Amino acid sequence: MTLKPLLDAETAAQSMAEKESRYTRQEALIESNRCLFCFDAPCIMACPTGIDIPSFIKKIANGNPTGSARTILTANVLGASCARVCPTEVLCEGACVVLDLEGDPVKIGRLQRYATDYVFEHQIEVLHAPAKKNGKKIAILGAGPAGLGCAAELAQLGYDVTVFDKKQAGGGLNTYGIAYYKMRPEISLDEVKMIERLGVNFRYGVKIGQDISVADLEKDFDAIFLGLGLGGANRLGIPGEDLPEVVDALDFIEWIHTRPLHEVPVGRRVAVLGCGNTAIDAVTQSKRLGAEVASIIYRRDEDDMPAYGFEYELAKNDGATFHFHTVPTEVLAENGHVKALRLAKTESRDGQLQIIPGSEWTEEFDLVLKAVGQEKQSSAFEKLFPGLKLDRKGRVEHNPETMETSVPKLFVGGDCANGGREVVNAVAEGKKAARGINALLANQKVTGPIQPSRHGTKDGALGSGFNHPIRVPELLAAMNS
Amino acid sequence: MADLSINFAGIKSPNPFWIASGPPSNTAYQSHRAFEAGWGGLVWKTIGDPIINVSSRYSALNLGGQRMVGFNNIELISDRSPETNFREIKEVKDRWPNHAVIASLMVDTRERWHEFVKRSADCGADGIELNFGCPHGMCERGMGSAVGQNPDVAETIVGWVMEAAEIPVIVKLTPNITNVVYAARAAKRAGADAISLINTINSITNVNLDTLTPEPFVRGLSSHGGYCGPAVKPIALNMVQSCAADSEVGLPISGIGGIGSWRDAAEFLALGSLSLQVCTAVMHYGFRIVEDMNEGLSDYLDAKGYQSVADFSGAAVKTLSDWQYLDLHYKRVARIDYDKCIGCNLCYIACEDGAHQCIDLVDSAPYGLGPGRVPGKPVPKVREEDCVGCNLCSIVCPVDDCITMVEMDTGRDQMSWSDYQTRLTKGEMQPIPAHP
Numbered sequence: 001m002t003l004k005p006l007l008d009a010e011t012a013a014q015s016m017a018e019k020e021s022r023y024t025r026q027e028a029l030i031e032s033n034r035c036l037f038c039f040d041a042p043c044i045m046a047c048p049t050g051i052d053i054p055s056f057i058k059k060i061a062n063g064n065p066t067g068s069a070r071t072i073l074t075a076n077v078l079g080a081s082c083a084r085v086c087p088t089e090v091l092c093e094g095a096c097v098v099l100d101l102e103g104d105p106v107k108i109g110r111l112q113r114y115a116t117d118y119v120f121e122h123q124i125e126v127l128h129a130p131a132k133k134n135g136k137k138i139a140i141l142g143a144g145p146a147g148l149g150c151a152a153e154l155a156q157l158g159y160d161v162t163v164f165d166k167k168q169a170g171g172g173l174n175t176y177g178i179a180y181y182k183m184r185p186e187i188s189l190d191e192v193k194m195i196e197r198l199g200v201n202f203r204y205g206v207k208i209g210q211d212i213s214v215a216d217l218e219k220d221f222d223a224i225f226l227g228l229g230l231g232g233a234n235r236l237g238i239p240g241e242d243l244p245e246v247v248d249a250l251d252f253i254e255w256i257h258t259r260p261l262h263e264v265p266v267g268r269r270v271a272v273l274g275c276g277n278t279a280i281d282a283v284t285q286s287k288r289l290g291a292e293v294a295s296i297i298y299r300r301d302e303d304d305m306p307a308y309g310f311e312y313e314l315a316k317n318d319g320a321t322f323h324f325h326t327v328p329t330e331v332l333a334e335n336g337h338v339k340a341l342r343l344a345k346t347e348s349r350d351g352q353l354q355i356i357p358g359s360e361w362t363e364e365f366d367l368v369l370k371a372v373g374q375e376k377q378s379s380a381f382e383k384l385f386p387g388l389k390l391d392r393k394g395r396v397e398h399n400p401e402t403m404e405t406s407v408p409k410l411f412v413g414g415d416c417a418n419g420g421r422e423v424v425n426a427v428a429e430g431k432k433a434a435r436g437i438n439a440l441l442a443n444q445k446v447t448g449p450i451q452p453s454r455h456g457t458k459d460g461a462l463g464s465g466f467n468h469p470i471r472v473p474e475l476l477a478a479m480n481s
Numbered sequence: 482m483a484d485l486s487i488n489f490a491g492i493k494s495p496n497p498f499w500i501a502s503g504p505p506s507n508t509a510y511q512s513h514r515a516f517e518a519g520w521g522g523l524v525w526k527t528i529g530d531p532i533i534n535v536s537s538r539y540s541a542l543n544l545g546g547q548r549m550v551g552f553n554n555i556e557l558i559s560d561r562s563p564e565t566n567f568r569e570i571k572e573v574k575d576r577w578p579n580h581a582v583i584a585s586l587m588v589d590t591r592e593r594w595h596e597f598v599k600r601s602a603d604c605g606a607d608g609i610e611l612n613f614g615c616p617h618g619m620c621e622r623g624m625g626s627a628v629g630q631n632p633d634v635a636e637t638i639v640g641w642v643m644e645a646a647e648i649p650v651i652v653k654l655t656p657n658i659t660n661v662v663y664a665a666r667a668a669k670r671a672g673a674d675a676i677s678l679i680n681t682i683n684s685i686t687n688v689n690l691d692t693l694t695p696e697p698f699v700r701g702l703s704s705h706g707g708y709c710g711p712a713v714k715p716i717a718l719n720m721v722q723s724c725a726a727d728s729e730v731g732l733p734i735s736g737i738g739g740i741g742s743w744r745d746a747a748e749f750l751a752l753g754s755l756s757l758q759v760c761t762a763v764m765h766y767g768f769r770i771v772e773d774m775n776e777g778l779s780d781y782l783d784a785k786g787y788q789s790v791a792d793f794s795g796a797a798v799k800t801l802s803d804w805q806y807l808d809l810h811y812k813r814v815a816r817i818d819y820d821k822c823i824g825c826n827l828c829y830i831a832c833e834d835g836a837h838q839c840i841d842l843v844d845s846a847p848y849g850l851g852p853g854r855v856p857g858k859p860v861p862k863v864r865e866e867d868c869v870g871c872n873l874c875s876i877v878c879p880v881d882d883c884i885t886m887v888e889m890d891t892g893r894d895q896m897s898w899s900d901y902q903t904r905l906t907k908g909e910m911q912p913i914p915a916h917p
Contacts, residue, residue, distance in 0.1 A: 033546035036879050039830035040842075042858065061545070097823040101879060 002337050003245060003265035003367060006290030012261035015288040016180045018084075019314075020110060028114040032061035034098055035106045043108060046095035048428040049076035053092055057111055068115035070126040077127070077152035077431075078145055078191055080120060081174045082424045083113035084183040087277075089310050091424070120190050127156060129198045134158035136441050139221040141208050144172020145423045146227035146414025148195055149430025150437075155198040157438050162201040162221070164212065170195075170202055172229060174423060176254040179281035181288065185257045209384050222409070223437045226381070226396065227430060229415040230374035236273065240331025245338035249274075249282035249371035256285060267367025269293040271341050273328060275305040279371035280312065283320040286369070295321045295365075297328060299346050299353055329360060331368060340364045374420060385410060395419045402436030403429060411436055483782035484789035485775060487521075489756045490649045490675040490733045492608045494581040496521035497790050498746070498774050501737050501758035502585035502610060502653075505768070507559065509569035513576065518768035519775055522581025524677075524758060527558035527612045528566045528597065529587040529624075540686045540696035542712060551712035552761045553686040555697055555704045557618045558587050563597070567604040574605035583651065587612040587624050594638065595645040602648050611642060611673075613664075614655035614680025616707045626680070629655035632667035639671030651735060654678040654720075656713075661720045665730045676724060677735035677758060679717045681707025710761040714739030718752055725753020725798045741770065743777025750778075750790060751797035809901060810893040813870040813886045815840075815863045819848040821883040822860065828874035828884060829861040839868040865889075 007015065023031065035057040043053040052071055059068035072079035088094070088109040096105035119126055138154050140147040143165035151161045169175055171188035178188075196202060206212055208228070217224055233248040235241065249272065255264050270286040272279045275298035286294040296315070298305060302324050305312065316322075323343070330342040345359035376394030389397040389406040396405055396412045403411045413429030415421065438444065485496040500506045500515050500523035507526040515523055534556055542551030559566055567584075574582050584601035586609055588594055601609050612619075613629030620627040628634050635652070642650055652668035654661055656679040665676050683705050685695045695703040717738025724730050736754030740746055741762035749757055762770055778790075787793040817828070832840040842859035863874070875884040896904075904910045 030546050036825050036827065038824075039826040040858075041826075042824060045858065097825045100823045 003267055005263050006266055006268070007262055009260065009262040012264075012289060015290075016256075016261055016285070018184070019181045022117055023110055023114045028060050028065075028111060029063075031107050032057045032111055034102075035061070036097060036101075038097060042095035042097060043092040043106075046091045047076075048091075048422070048424045049082075049431065050428075051075040051079070051092075051112075053108055056115060057106065057108070060111055060115055065115045065118040066122075066124050066126065069119040069124075072112055072115055073119075073126055073194075076424065076427050077149055077195065078174065078423065078427045079112055080116035080191055081145075081171075081178075081183055081188050082427070083109050083116055084187065085174070085178050085422075086424050087308050087310075087422060090308060091422075120187075120194075125194075125197065127152070127194065127198060129155045130158045132158070133160050133199075134442075136160065136222045137162070137220065138223050138225065138437060139164065139217045140225045140227060141217075142172065142227035142229060142414070143167070143170035143192070143202060143204075144227055144229050144414060145174055145426035146229075146417075146430040146433075147172070147225065148192065149427035150225045150227065150411075150413060150434045151200045151430075152195045152198055153431045153434030154437065155195070155200050157434065159438075161199075162203060164203050164206045164208060166205065166207045168204050170204070173250075176257050177250050177278075179253070179285055180256050180261070181284070182281075209380075214384050218409075222441055224410050225430070225433055225437070226385075226405070226410060226412045226416060227414045227426070228377060228381075230420055231377045231380070232375055233370040234373045234375055236328065236370065236372065238328055238330055240333055240338070243331055243333050243336070243338050243368075245366060246331055246368045246370065249278050249369040250374070252282055252369050253278075253285065256289075261289070264289055266291055267365065269295075269365045270367045270369060271295050271297055271328070271363075271365040272369045272371055273297050274371035274373065275300075275307055275322075276371060276373070277307050277311055279369075280307045280315045280320075282369045282371050284315050284318045286367070287318045287320055291367075293321065293365075294319070295323055295363075297323050297326050297341070297343065299325065299327045300348075301325060327355065328368075329355070332362065338366055338368055341368065374415075376419075377416060381416070393419055399436070401432075402439060403433035404436050404440070409440070483779055483787055483792075485521075485779055485782075487755055487790050489581075489735065490608070490651070492522070492581050492583065492649050492756075493579070494521040494756065495579060496775055497750070497754075497756045497778075498771050499523055499581065499583070499735070499756055499758045500763060500768075501760035502527050502612065503760040503764075504556065505760060505763045507561070509572045512569075512573040512582070515763075515768045515771075516573075516577045516580050519771045520580075520768065522583065522607075522756070524583040524585050524610050525559075525566060525570060525606075527585040527587045527615070528563050528601075529558050529619075530593075531562050532557040532560055532618070534560050535697075535699045537697040537699050540706065541710075542686045549710055549761070549765050551684075551686060551708055552710035552764070553684050553697075553706040553708050554681070555617050555699075555706045558585075558612065558615065563600065567600050570601075570606055571604040574607075581607045583608040583610050585610040585612050585653070587615065587619060589622075589624055591641045594641045598642055598645040602646075606648065608649040608651060608674075609642070609646065610651040610653050610677060611639065612653055612680075613638075614653050614657075614678075616655060616657050616681055616683045617705055626655040626657055629653075629664055629680070630658050632663045635664055636667040636671045639668055639673050643672040649674040651675040651677050653680055653737075654724075655680045656682050656716060656720055656738075660723075662723050662727050662730065665724045665727065665732070669730055669732055673732065675733040675735060676730070677737055677756075678724065679713070679720050679738045681709045682713055682716065684708030709738065710765075711739045711741060714745060714748075718748060721749060721754055722752040722798060722801055725795060726801065741765075743774045743781065746774055746778055747781055747793075748797075750794050752801075753795045753798045755791065755794045805898045808895045808897055810891050810896050812889040812891045814865045814868040814889055815870070815872075815874045815884050816865075816887045817861060817863060818883050818885070819860065821880050823880055823883075824858060824860065825879060826861055827877045827879065831873050831877045836871055836873045837867070837869050839864050840874065 037054045041054045056068040056071040092108045093105040099105035137160045140151045140163040143163045154161045170192035174188035175185045266289040270291045272283045283294045325346045328341045332340040344355045346353045378394040385407050398412050411433040413433045414426035487497050502524040506523045538556040540553045541549045544550045584606040586597045615625030619625035652673045654664050688695050721736050734754045735756040736749035737758040740759045746757045829840045840861045843862045845860040878884040
């Protein structure tokens, strides 16, 4: 690859700084006092992990950030990263009644960050595992959000937990795949350390089926949790795709997380294929790292993009350009390096997207980032776990209450179960699977939602957002797709 | 335009807003600023034999991010010499002849009272206010609230003052007493021209949980202070109305206690005050707050058709009665406007845990979706037949006019507790069964 870093260390650090500063104590007090302390609050229902949001906010208002963090982390062990990466606009803050009252919701994400930062910074332990383990051993495959959610919950229930991951550090996409200006990888690594302190063992650099066999795992462990997420970027199926400067957007984001910012190579003219939230992360970071042009190439219309509206706004503010109704037909090279993209306009005919004949043109780019979705690991999973049932979309089939798969004692959660959703969904599913594992091994029934809200109706009909819809159309649509 | 000027027991003032005796009325400099800002009068910081103050004198109660909802002080009376104070009063009166300047006094012996009363008149003060209320420091020396808490002592001292007084005398009452009306009656019996109330309430605002010492902190100790500010308004209104309604008192009242806006002022006037005194709000925001007080009160009186402050004073005194005369057959119930309900359910939990269990959470389908409600999330519904009409839900509801209390026609004649007792005695009715 011929690409080079474009910025010096100082400029890069400035341009990639966290987009929101941490609240001061006074800012947190003012913001927390805006919360109405709703009863059975809509924000709780909108949170997949069902954090008791009014309670944690009240604790901040009452000068008890430690108790606040305890409320958060008990419900969601990755509360610090979720505070930064959750699409709060369409989850808790989208459901906040103060939004309706004042036109501006309580800043739940930033308050959550204030409380969790407080305990990390002051090294206060709010989670504890029992001193005596229950003698049962669980293997967690994948140290991403789902695996961590499952591991932390099991450790607190007294299990002997070992997490396996092929990378050299835990956290999964939280460590390697989040836009740097949203969250620095250290936050994710701090969370992993907290889970280590709960007694969870981590074994890094281990590929399942290669460095350790599933048979060995089944022999050595009482249950297995599968949280291996998704595979690499989908193939484009166009000529030139294998040129060195055609890069998986997630790999590009991983470069940013694994080397100093001023050593991250970036193109002067970057094309990002796709228009989901990863595409936005790729285009904004390209721009912030010095790209002169960073363009989203998207085959459909502005209204169809999977990225959240606020992410779209962010990218536009960063100076990204957008080509809608556009597809790449070929990556053009010069001396074996990316030189340009051959592009064509599309139109929708009878519900089908078609290239408009004769609409092709060429545009110069020196880096092409693929953000067209990640592959499912269907064949890998089927090989590892014979008899594992997958649905038509390649997702691992599971019991929605217990997260148990078609393979005995194999549980699942996160992107490989849901096809690719938010960090908070993965944590919630990991935690749910832990409850399922505990139910199986301790022979107890799984009861109720993960984090019961303080109360439902008198017949107990209401629970966390897990079992109940939220009102934000964007998310409802995403859930149903 | 309504006439805002008042004649308070002979003290004339262009409007009813006076600076209360305290730090804002300590000097001629401040008085000039106050009158320039639009205040009608001021009661000078209490003059007596000069005292020595401690450093660290104030503390406050903050609530939910709101500062100074309550305020506390351990400052004593003026630390300047009587000569300086009387000289400056004269200077202020010379420059502002049409504004009211009242000398607040606190001394001990009959001779000293006579002397200070005379000196007040000599310097041109329009009246005298007797500080019988200060609850800290001075009371340990047999003055301030030590006087105000004993109606007999107060009556004696007011008597001494009246022997020498040629200008109107206002007695300032302490709220640190079981029933303030007895102190007011004592003032009346002794011939006082008016009363003012309330002085500050004994208080400890908070404890510093690191040092375990309350504020204001004075080298390892604190002291009981005097409490004032917005939080004391309800207590002050209660005492003002009690004095206004008492047939034996019958004196003009200068209302004090938590006044910060024209609305507060109008409430004090409605409950029987004629002049109004303000201190804490000025300590918080400065003299400029009077502009809205004058404007707001004037607009209000015009809107309601009152010709003057005197015309309006006392307008609500008679709407208070002893509980025994309230109608037991009056009924109101809570009604929720589902077009306004945002779904916070604070009404539900307040009623369920804190009151009378008359609100259910029910299927929201028949009620549509209000501005913030979540599909599938139950909505609160009042069981009107069980609602006791306590008002709690409408008080906790954060949305204006979302829960209203609606009057219900019970079809029954009025009957107070007093009527009820009479009818029972006469055998006209059976006892009402206890609430289940």
